Amino acid sequence: ARRDPRVRCCSRRGLGEVLELCAPFVRALAQGQPGGAAAEADALWNFETAVRENVTINGQPWEEAADDSRLQSGSSIKILEDQFDELIVETATRRKQWPKKILVHAIQTMKAEQEMLKLYQPVVKPAEIRPQPSQDAFITDLKQATEVVSKQIGEAMQSIPALIEKAEGFSRALTWQPTLELCKLRQEVFSGCKAKEESNVQALIPAGEVTPTETVPSKNPYVLLKRRKATDSPKRRRYPLRRRKITLS
Known part of the structure; x- marks a missing residue:
């Protein structure tokens, strides 16, 4: 039997990796030829075709071999x-x-x-702490004082609303203080003016005249006459007299 001259290979995948490694060298050889990139592609295709035609994969040609x-x-x-x-x-x-x-x-x-x-055993044994007899009276006094203080605190807390109301009333009174002072000042001013007017009126009105009567026999020899009306003057027109109300008690 004639021996197959083709190269025997075991893996189609390994042969493809070898072709990929040889591709840069084939392109380098084709760079000096005319045609440029087309010539490089033709040279690479011719090289791969020649290799595939001259190898067998486990005794089978490239096209018939299965992809491992x-x-x-x-x-x-x-x-x-x-x-x-x-x-x-x-x-x-x-x-x-x-x-x-x-x-x-x-x-x-x-x-x-x-x-x-x-x-496990503790290194230091715990000892019982017993209070001294003198401390009992102190503790009793402290309890009583605490009760008294708590009672006072409760009373103070109950009286807080009343104190708040008183404080609010005091604050309102303080807000009215300027108004009260102004009212007092006005009262003093107008009372001075009123006293001055009364003095002027008394100066203008003459005193009543009393004349003895001999003709009319009476127990009182003196008769009180009516006051004369003050004469009309420009001063009286400017400051008219006010009618005074007399309250009989």
């Missing part, structure tokens, strides 16, 4: 599924077994802590 990347991805998915199943089984087993093991260790730890607490 798909096989590898499928196998990796199967491996992951198997691992996931193993993890599920292991987790379920641990959920059934580990709580019992943990419970045993927890009970042992609690027992050890209780034994350690029994072995």
Whole structure:
């Protein structure tokens, strides 16, 4: 049998990676040729085609060989599924077994802590504090004073609303103080004017005349005559007399 002259390869994916590594060198060789980028693309395509035609993948040509990347991805998915199943089984087993093991260790730890607490002994023994007899009277007086003070505080708290009302009335009286002073001042001014007018009126009105009568016999020889009306004057027109009210008590 004639031997196949083509190169034998085991992985189509590995051969593709080798072609990707050789692509920069092929482009560098094609840079000096006329045609530019088109010439570089033709050279790279010719190189890849020649390699694919002269290799076999596990005894099969390039076109007939299966893509091992798909096989590898499928196998990796199967491996992951198997691992996931193993993890599920292991987790379920641990959920059934580990709580019992943990419970045993927890009970042992609690027992050890209780034994350690029994072995604990305080360094200083606590002593009982007993009050002295002289302090009893002091405590009694203090209680009585506290009761008195609390009673006074309660009375003070009850009298607070009345004090607040008195304070409000006092504040209102203080607000009326300027008005009262002004009223007193006006009263003094008008009382002075009134006294002056009365003095002027008394000066204008003449005194009553009393004349003896010999013709009319009477017990009282003197007769009180009526006051004369004051003469009309410009001063009287400016300051008319006020009628005085006399209250008889």
